[in-house]
Amino acid sequence: xxxxxDEDRLLDHKYDDIQEYDNPLPxxxxxxxxxxxxxxxxxxxNVIPGVGTGKGKIANYDAEMAAxxxxxxxxxxxxxxxxxxxxxxAALGDPAKLELGKTTFNTTCMAxxxxxxxxxxxxxxxxxxxxxxxxxxxxxTTITKGVPDKGMPTWSATLKPxxxxxxxxxxxxxxxxxxAVAKEPQGILMTAEGVPAAADTAAAK
Amino acid sequence: xxxxxxxxxxxDAIVRKFLFATVLWGVVGMLVGVIIALQLVMPxxxxxxxxxxxxxxxxxxxxxxxxxxxxxxxxxxYYSSQRLLKTRMFSDALSAAHFWGxxxxxxxxxxxxPLGITQSKExxxxxxxxxxxxxxxxxxxAVNFFMTVARRRERHIxxxxxxxxxxxxxxxxxxxFNNLSMPAGLxxxxxxxxxxxxxxxxWWYGHNAVAFFLTTPFLGxxxxxxxxxxxxxxxxxxxxxxxxxxxxxxxIWAGPHHLHYTALPEWASTLGMxxxxxxxxxxxxxxxxxxxxxxxxxxxxxxxxxxxxFVVAVTAYMMSTFEGPMLSxxxxxxxxxxxxxxxxxxxxxxxxxxxxxxxxxxxWLAPRLFQTKLFSQKLAEVHFxxxxxxxxxxxxxxxxxxxxxxxMWRAFDETGRLQYPDFIxxxxxxxxxxxxxxxxxxxxxxxxILMAYNLVMTWAKRPAKYEEPVVQAPxxxxxxxxxVPNIFAGxxxxxxxxxxxxxxxxxxxxxxxxxxxxxxEIIPTFLIQTNIPTIASVKPYTPLELAGRDIYQREGCFNCxxxxxxxxxxxxxxxxxxxxxxxxxxxxxFLWGSRRTGPDLAREGGKYNNLWHVNHMAQPRKVTPNxxxxxxxxxxxxxxxxxxxxxxxxxxxxxxxxxxxxVKEGAAVEAAKAQAAEVAADIAATDPNYTGLEDKExxxxxxxxxxxxxxxxxxxxxAAARTTAGGQ
Numbered sequence: 025x026x027x028x029x030d031e032d033r034l035l036d037h038k039y040d041d042i043q044e045y046d047n048p049l050p051x052x053x054x055x056x057x058x059x060x061x062x063x064x065x066x067x068x069x070n071v072i073p074g075v076g077t078g079k080g081k082i083a084n085y086d087a088e089m090a091a092x093x094x095x096x097x098x099x100x101x102x103x104x105x106x107x108x109x110x111x112x113x114a115a116l117g118d119p120a121k122l123e124l125g126k127t128t129f130n131t132t133c134m135a136x137x138x139x140x141x142x143x144x145x146x147x148x149x150x151x152x153x154x155x156x157x158x159x160x161x162x163x164x165t166t167i168t169k170g171v172p173d174k175g176m177p178t179w180s181a182t183l184k185p186x187x188x189x190x191x192x193x194x195x196x197x198x199x200x201x202x203x204a205v206a207k208e209p210q211g212i213l214m215t216a217e218g219v220p221a222a223a224d225t226a227a228a229k
Numbered sequence: 230x231x232x233x234x235x236x237x238x239x240x241d242a243i244v245r246k247f248l249f250a251t252v253l254w255g256v257v258g259m260l261v262g263v264i265i266a267l268q269l270v271m272p273x274x275x276x277x278x279x280x281x282x283x284x285x286x287x288x289x290x291x292x293x294x295x296x297x298x299x300x301x302x303x304x305x306x307y308y309s310s311q312r313l314l315k316t317r318m319f320s321d322a323l324s325a326a327h328f329w330g331x332x333x334x335x336x337x338x339x340x341x342x343p344l345g346i347t348q349s350k351e352x353x354x355x356x357x358x359x360x361x362x363x364x365x366x367x368x369x370x371a372v373n374f375f376m377t378v379a380r381r382r383e384r385h386i387x388x389x390x391x392x393x394x395x396x397x398x399x400x401x402x403x404x405x406f407n408n409l410s411m412p413a414g415l416x417x418x419x420x421x422x423x424x425x426x427x428x429x430x431x432w433w434y435g436h437n438a439v440a441f442f443l444t445t446p447f448l449g450x451x452x453x454x455x456x457x458x459x460x461x462x463x464x465x466x467x468x469x470x471x472x473x474x475x476x477x478x479x480x481i482w483a484g485p486h487h488l489h490y491t492a493l494p495e496w497a498s499t500l501g502m503x504x505x506x507x508x509x510x511x512x513x514x515x516x517x518x519x520x521x522x523x524x525x526x527x528x529x530x531x532x533x534x535x536x537x538x539f540v541v542a543v544t545a546y547m548m549s550t551f552e553g554p555m556l557s558x559x560x561x562x563x564x565x566x567x568x569x570x571x572x573x574x575x576x577x578x579x580x581x582x583x584x585x586x587x588x589x590x591x592x593w594l595a596p597r598l599f600q601t602k603l604f605s606q607k608l609a610e611v612h613f614x615x616x617x618x619x620x621x622x623x624x625x626x627x628x629x630x631x632x633x634x635x636x637m638w639r640a641f642d643e644t645g646r647l648q649y650p651d652f653i654x655x656x657x658x659x660x661x662x663x664x665x666x667x668x669x670x671x672x673x674x675x676x677x678i679l680m681a682y683n684l685v686m687t688w689a690k691r692p693a694k695y696e697e698p699v700v701q702a703p704x705x706x707x708x709x710x711x712x713v714p715n716i717f718a719g720x721x722x723x724x725x726x727x728x729x730x731x732x733x734x735x736x737x738x739x740x741x742x743x744x745x746x747x748x749x750e751i752i753p754t755f756l757i758q759t760n761i762p763t764i765a766s767v768k769p770y771t772p773l774e775l776a777g778r779d780i781y782q783r784e785g786c787f788n789c790x791x792x793x794x795x796x797x798x799x800x801x802x803x804x805x806x807x808x809x810x811x812x813x814x815x816x817x818x819f820l821w822g823s824r825r826t827g828p829d830l831a832r833e834g835g836k837y838n839n840l841w842h843v844n845h846m847a848q849p850r851k852v853t854p855n856x857x858x859x860x861x862x863x864x865x866x867x868x869x870x871x872x873x874x875x876x877x878x879x880x881x882x883x884x885x886x887x888x889x890x891x892v893k894e895g896a897a898v899e900a901a902k903a904q905a906a907e908v909a910a911d912i913a914a915t916d917p918n919y920t921g922l923e924d925k926e927x928x929x930x931x932x933x934x935x936x937x938x939x940x941x942x943x944x945x946x947x948a949a950a951r952t953t954a955g956g957q
Contacts, residue, residue, distance in 0.1 A: 035466060039387040040312040042453070043462035049471065053517060057475075057510035064503035071499055080495055085796035085807065092798055096645025099802075131651075135852040136841065145840045145915065175838020181802060182650040184642075 103180045106168045109160040111189035116196065121186075125194030128187045132179070133195075141195070142203030146176065147210045150201045155211035158199075159218035163192045234701045235382060239311045241695070243324040245598050247304035248591060250332060252681045254300060255587070257339075258292030259674045265289055266667040268859070269826070270660055272850070275859030279343040282859055283785025287354040288342040293579060294352060294442060296335045301587040302446040303331070303370075306393055308594060309453040310374065313390055315383045315702040319376035323369050330366035334359060345783035346416045350431045350818055352438050353407050357418045360408045367404065371397050378732045382702040385729040388469040392449030394732070395477050395739045399441040402743065407434035411817075413880035414873060417779070421884065424813025425492055425761050428821055429485065429754045433747065436484035443578065445476070447586055448515045451543065454590045456522055458535050464521035470725050472514025477739055479508045481746040486557035489566060490795035491821060492810040494760040497750060498559075505557030512550035519543040534609040538589030541617060545581020549574060564639070567791055567825040569659070570631030573624055580620045580673055588612065588680060595687045600695055604686035612676040612683070619672030626665035634659060639799040647802055652828040657855050764811035767940040769886045770933070772874050772897035773904040777933025779877065780926055781820070784861065791822035792831040792937065805832030805938065812941055815886050827858055834939035839908060840915040842931045843922070864927040871924070874901050901929075908932050 033046040070076030079087075096102065115121035130139055136146035147155055155174075156166045167188050170178035179188065213221040268274045268282045275281040311318055318324050337359050341347075347354040355363070374397060378386065386394075407430050410418035420427050456463050463469065485493060485501030520543050523530065530536040552574055556565050565571060596603050603609065637655040640648035649655050728735050754760065770778060781787070794800050796807040808831050813819055837845075841852065846864055849856040878897040882888040891897045902923075908931055909923035922928050 034462060037385065039383065040309075040315075040453075040457075042313075042387070042456045044388075044466040044469070045462050045464055046467055047465040047521075049465065049468055050517060053468075053510055053514065057507075060507045060509055064507050067503055068499060071495075081490055081796050085798070085801075088798050089801075092645055102645070131854065135844075145838065145844060172835050175841055177836055181647070184644070184646060 099180075103168050106180055106185040106188045107161060107164040108185065108189055109164065111186070112160045112164065112192045112196070115190050115193035121190045122194055122197065124187065125190035125192070125197075128183065128191045129194050132183065133191065136175075138203065138205070140201065140203040141198035142205050143207035148203075148207040149195055150198050150203055150206065151209050152199075152213055152215070153209035153211045154214050157218070158214045160192065160196070162218070163195055164188065167192060233704055235704050236699050236701050237317050238697045238699060240318050240321060240324065241308070241598055241697075243318065243321070243328060244304055244308045244594070246328050247300050247307060248594060248598065248684070250328070251297060251300040251304055251587065251591065252677075252684055254292055254296030254335060255584075256674070256677050256681055258289060258297045259670070259677055261285055261289040261292055263667060263670045263674055266663065266670050269857055270663045270667065272857045272859055278345070278784075278861070278863055281784070281861075283788050284343050284345055284347075286785060286788045287347060287351075288339065290352055291338050291342065291354065292335070294438070295338070298443055298447075298579075298583045298587070299331065301583070301590070302396075302442075302450070303327070304594070305450040305454065305590055306374070306446070308598075309389055309450070310377060310393065313383065313387045313453065314377060314381035315700070316377060316380050319373050319380060323373035327366060327370045327373060330362065330369060334362050334366060337362070341416070344416075345785070347782060347785065348408070348410065348418060348420065348818065349782040349785075349787055349820060350407065350420065350427075351435055351823060353404075353431070353434060356416055357408070357410055357412050358415065360404070363404060364401070367397075367401055371401065375732075375736070381732075382705050384705060385726065386732050386735065387452070387729075388463070388466075388473065389449040389452040390732070391469075391473050391729075391735065391739075392445045392452065394736050395473075395743070396441045396446040396449070398736060398740050399437065399445075399477075399481075399743045402740075402747075403434045403437050403441065407431060411880045411884050413877045417873070417877070419877075419880055419884060420818035422817070423884070423886075424816045424819050425494070425810045426754055427817065427819040428488055428491065428493060428813075429497065429750070431819070432487040433481075433484040433750070436487060437481055439575075439578070440476075440480040440483075443583055444480075444512075447546075447583060450590060451515065451519050451539070451586060454586075454593055455519055455539050455543075458533070458539060458589065458593050459523050459526040459529065461522050461524070461526050464518045464524070468514050468518050472511045472518070474742070475511035476508070476514070478742040478746055479504050479511055481743050482750060483508060483553075483557065485750065486562065487823065488821075489557075489559050489562045490797070491793050492808050492813060494754075494757075494810070497754060500750060502557045502559060502562075506554045509551065509554040512553075513547055516543050516547035516550070519546075534606065534613050535589045535592050537610075537613050538585045538592070538616075541613075542582050542585035542589060545577055545585060545620075549578040549582065552577065563795070563797065564635040565631060566795075567823070568631040568635040568638075569627045569662075569824075570635065571824065573627040573631055576620075576627065577624055580616070580623065584620075584673070585616065588616065588676075591680065591684060595684055599687050599691040601687060601690045601692065604683050604690065608679055608683045612679040615672050615676035615679065619669045619674075619676060622669030622672065623666050624669075626662040626669060630659045630662040630666070633662075638803070639797070641799065647799065650803065652803075653853055653855055656826070656857060761810040761814065763814065764809060764941060767812055767814060769815045769881070769888060770936060771900060771904055772878050772891060773901040773908075773929050774933045774936045775877055775881065776869060776871075776874050776901060777929035777931070778820075780864070780930045781933060786830075787820045787822045789822075789824065789826035789858070791825050791829045793821040794829055794831045800829075804829045806941065808938075809941065812938070815881075817881060817884055817886070827856075830934065830937055832938035834935045834937040835942075838915065839912045839931050839935065840919070842934055843912055843916075843919060843927055846927060846930065864930060865919075865922065865925055867926045868924055869905070869926045869929050871898050871901060874898050904932060905929065 035044045035046055037044070071078030071080065073080070097105065115125065137143050137149055141149035143149065156162055156171060166176065168180045170176045172178065183191070215221045264274070265282055265285050307318060307324065338355055341356060341359065342354060346356050348356055374393065378390070409421040411421060412418045422430050452463065452469070482504035483501050485497040486505050489498045489502070519539070523536070523540070526536070530540055555561055556571070556574060592603060592609050634655050637649045637658065642648045728738070794804045794807045801807055843865065845852040846861045848860050848862065849858040875895065875897045878888055878891050882892045891900060905923045905928045908928045912919050912922055
């Protein structure tokens with residue numbers, strides 16, 4: 025079919041000298057418009073519960089979480105996996121790991137414990153007093169699970185297991201250093217790793 | 230035609246006024262844009278509280294949308310309507326009241342926003358007294374416009390006028406219903422709606438502000454100025470009719486696509502999405518009609534900067550109205566939401582469509598309004614290239630930034646842990662692109678300044694006295710059909726012509742299209758109880774926390790921090806349990822945010838201790854190296870205004886928030902002081918350097934931040950809320 029020329033369709037009216045053709049709608053425009061409408065109806069039908077295959081955002085989320093738990097373990101299992109004392113022991117003898125621990129400490133922990141571990145928002149890590157224990161396992165647990173009530177974040181969401189063991193090792197190396205500015209002791213006096221001194225406690229906070 | 234010829238004159242003085250206002254506010258608005266772009270790369274540029282990012286960002290958006298684009302609309306509407314309707318504007322006094330009223334509103338915005346006076350709803354930040362001014366001035370404009378239509382000497386109304394009608398009617402409806410609020414003082418109010426419903430109303434408004442302030446009026450301008458400049462007939466009258474009505478009816482549904490995967494019920498966001506997709510062709514109808522109007526005039530485009538501006542404008546319009554539907558598709562939106570992709574999208578529209586169309590229009594108008602040749606054609610050409618390259622640079626940079634950050638947020642490593650768990654890592658990656666964006670924005674601004682210079686120099690060459698040519702047109706003779714119109718006349722396209730002769734009826738049908746479409750979504754949002762399953766452990770904010778929330782709003786924290794965790798594993802791993810509708814029932818207004826320049830705060834409560842927050846507000850970079858957040862040391866010294874707390878609590882209680890005995894005279898203040906003392910004591914206990922914070926603003930803000938998202942943890946209702954909130 026041969027379309028008539030534009031000029032044949034020129035409307036006889038002028039608005040402030042503006043004229044209009046009465047050209048037909050471009051075919052591709054009409055087709056695409058109809059396609060989007062059909063798609064819209066089909067999409068909506070598909071997400072009506074019981075009608076289509078769409079399950080909704082919450083069901084999809086639950087499925088996503090279940091699949092991840094299946095593949096990588098639950099968040100709790102992942103936390104437990106990060107609490108690995110032998111990794112800390114290994115890191116203590118590995119300069120590369122200690123360096124990783126230091127870097128991690130200086131980006132993540134420094135804001136609250138100071139670069140030298142002397143403490144400000146969080147407690148002093150260099151003295152003999154510990155609030156949540158000084159064994160490798162206790163330190164790992166404190167870092168991994170945090171102490172939300174006291175403002176220590178749960179770091180398992182942010183740090184990877186090798187970073188956690190490295191930073192725990194680095195914290196152990198800070199013990200006994202004497203920072204220029206150190207926070208007053210908090211917690212229980214520990215005479216050795218995992219050994220509290222009986223009856224000698226600083227005011228716990 | 231033997232009708233008698235009337236003689237009259239057009240009012241071009243008012244058009245000249247609007248033209249200068251457009252240029253002035255355009256330069257100001259874009260300058261503020263460049264400043265906030267630089268603040269994102271150099272946080273130290275937030276050197277005073279008044280000019281910090283959180284307060285300047287709304288100033289930028291308001292200045293560009295309502296001051297620059299608004300005055301551009303009025304310039305074009307006042308010029309074209311008189312000529313299309315063959316009559317002078319109805320009342321010179323109303324025209325003047327409209328002009329000066331609008332400029333007064335802009336000045337009021339420019340003063341109050343830096344002062345932190347805000348309703349904290351995007352593009353509706355201005356507080357209630359200014360909202361009332363806007364409503365009054367808009368009514369003045371509407372009366373002036375519709376009376377001009379009534380006095381026309383042209384029987385049928387042209388497509389540009391249709392678009393003006395739709396804009397004027399719909400903007401009034403949107404403005405009034407989104408801004409309904411309970412005043413709690415001259416410069417403070419709380420939204421009438423809470424949480425999910427407030428979010429719904431806001432984005433019904435927000436999206437349609439884009440539609441009926443930045444799209445339909447500019448389409449009207451395009452339909453007048455483009456065929457004028459090209460001296461070619463419009464491509465298709467039929468397309469005009471079809472795309473006008475489908476656009477007006479479908480646009481209004483699209484708002485909820487701004488809230489995909491939020492606590493908004495999913496049926497609403499699905500409706501928003503499918504209507505956005507269907508809106509693609511109605512939007513493109515305007516672009517097709519614009520570009521095909523240039524058939525036979527493309528040779529002129531090469532030499533005429535005005536047509537060049539128009540071509541880029543329509544192209545940008547078509548790009549962003551393709552991108553809009555694409556972004557509304559849930560899976561795309563999941564990636565783009567909260568990132569700079571959205572910022573890129575709006576700038577393609579605002580710089581490309583609104584900016585270029587306005588520039589072309591002003592260059593076309595200048596010689597006609599100032600009755601002399603344009604000062605420099607060459608400078609206009611230079612402006613075009615500055616604007617084009619500026620926009621390309623801006624868009625390239627910020628699209629890349631958006632996609633990159635979106636991908637980093639969702640990346641998992643091989644052990645199933647977040648690849649970039651530290652939020653700041655994803656921010657630092659954007660810095661080179663932010664520099665590039667600032668450069669692109671600066672180039673666009675330079676172009677604007679060149680235009681301002683060019684127009685002022687043209688004005689300087691104006692004649693000593695403007696000629697006011699006498700126009701002649703035959704008077705409109707009333708036909709009997711006009712007095713008692715058949716409201717169904719014109720329902721078919723061939724009959725549309727009848728409607729065009731009946732503007733009142735045309736207006737009524739436009740309003741019906743917009744209102745009916747709105748009600749389809751609004752009524753279920755407000756009436757269906759299961760949309761928002763209540764959570765028993767969610768309680769109102771304490772008076773001190775409410776005061777902290779007021780500070781959070783005043784400083785514009787919501788401009789960079791969302792409070793809405795979406796149900797994706799990569800979000801819940803990073804921020805905590807996803808947000809539930811029932812958590813926001815006391816949030817007047819909602820503060821979900823739309824861009825995560827910083828991390829989400831929905832589960833901020835209890836993440837860090839009080840002292841962490843104090844140190845962080847005093848100097849974010851001491852706590853988070855490389856943070857780009859402004860520092861707020863003044864919050865540690867400014868006294869908290871306990872005197873207004875009672876009034877604020879009372880206003881919230883009047884909105885239905887169960888404050889119980891707190892509304893008794895002084896009870897709220899007492900409670901606030903007691904809680905402040907507790908918080909301050911805890912801070913002082915952790916760091917003795919901080920003393921005397923119990924009457925400082927920081928204490929209220931910390932109390933608020935520590936409250937965020939904790940109610941749901943109190944009772945183990947997560948599972949219960951989940952099962953009832955699920956499904957479509």
